[in-house]
Amino acid sequence: MRMRCWEAGQHSSWTCPTALLSLYGFFANCRPAEPFLTPYLLENKNISGHVVTNYLFPIWTYSYLAVLPLVFLMTDLLRYKPLVVLQGLFLVSNYLLLCFAFDLVALTYLQFNFAVVTSTEVAYFSFIYSVIPAEHYQRATAYIRSAMLTGFTFGATAGQMLISLAGVSYFTINAITLGFMGMAFLVSFSLPMPQHGIFFGTGSGTCTSALNEVTEATDHMAGKEMKGAVSRWHSMDWIILTARQMWENLRESYSTKKLVYWCLWWTLATAGYGQVFNYIQLMWDHIAPSSTSSIYNGGVEAVCTLVGAAAALSVGYMRVKWEVWGEFSLGVFSAIGAGCVFLSGLTTNIWLSYTAYIIFKASYMFLITITTFQIAANLSMECYALTFGVNTFVALGLQTVLTAVVVDNTALGLDIVTQFIIYGSCYSAMSLLFLLRGLYVAGSYYYTSGGDSAVSCPSEPADKPCEAEMNI
Secondary structure (H helix, E strand, O other): OHHHHHHHHHHOOOHHHHHHHHHHHHHHHOOOOHHHHHHHHHHOOOOOHHHHHHHHHHHHHHHHHHHHHHHHHHHHHOOOHHHHHHHHHHHHHHHHHHHHOOOHHHHHHHHHHHHHHHHOHHHHHHHHHHHOOHHHHHHHHHHHHHHHHHHHHHHHHHHHHHHHOOOOOHHHHHHHHHHHHHHHHHHHOOOOOOOOOOOOOOOOOHHHHHHHHHHHHHHHHHOOOOHHHHHHHHHHHHHHHHHHHHHHHHHHHOOOHHHHHHHHHHHHHHHHHHHHHHHHHHHHHHHOOOOOOOOOHHHHHHHHHHHHHHHHHHHOOOOOOHHHHHHHHHHHHHHHHHHHHHHHHHOOOHHHHHHHHHHHHHHHHHHHHHHHHHHHHHOOOOOHHHHHHHHHHHHHHHHHHHHHHHHOOOOOOOOHHHHHHHHHHHHHHHHHHHHHHHHHHHHHHHHHHOOOOOOOOOOOOOOOOOHHHOOO
């Protein structure tokens, strides 16, 4: 079954790989316990809010930064699928720890465990573009992203209903989540296996041409009965040429200004989103303490991910000239996000904070879906894992700086309200940059083309301009 699915994906069909990746994304993100992580740690694990904010959560950020480079290099070497299977395994161990670990040492390791889970998301998103034809990037990205968000919506809704209506304990919610993670782990084995990687495989193309030279030279030397020397020469030069080829392809991937700006938004927005997402539950607990107030974290997460899923799905059917209006759209929605972050941090009304977060997360999910397929479509070679990995690594580096300076006890160790003011300020600066850049790009386009534009053909590969663009 898996072989038939792969062959279809390789030659004509994209539905089978998309369906399997969507199914895995649904189960992997169906986590009823996640919206209640902070109350669970505070009440069931007897961990203070100060320790959670300024000690435990920063460990996840630092671990993520350390693990990510190894993961995105191993992604291509192992051809994507094993890293997704590894993610499923660590998702299972993550909730085993949440259910049965109580001491601070075990909970500290839990942060590292979850860092492995988040770092392997690079393999999952790169996997999409290794088994799906380029002409279906936009729609496949929308479907898979929507499946992920729908899974999270279902999980958050189930968690809220079980807690609010059935009075189920936080421990039971984590045990139920463990079952969903087990399902994701099983589904991961059914994913198609790409026939070769980009840098470490045997396929043709820009990313492997230099490696073929090594193979030919090795074969020539082997004919002279120098097998021992060949083995040493091949291993050293293969590593050197692989590293050199990665560097050259990375330079070529970022050689166009258009792609650089899309990647820049990815890194800046993801860093800001990561901080808001990590600490929003602590903000809500600050506004309405879980020990004395009803908690609706799950309902809020369900609503915002449902809206985000709808927004992500809509991307698959939009016919917008992204090369003209893309950067301006990034600026507009980033400005909305900045306002929402400020409102979440400054209001004393929990419902206003909930609403602001819903708008913030939905706008981010909408834009990151557009950004992902735009980067994939504009790459001149199929080095998705490398490009996505570098983008994520830079974003994580910025997030680590924010964590080390703003959150960590060894530096400023600021309170949660001041943290959100800083995050909102960062988003404001980013939105201003892209608003100005977007206005410049759109103005330049209409000045040079005389306003004669048609909608773009987003489903076409980057190297095949659509008919609407031929008159530009």
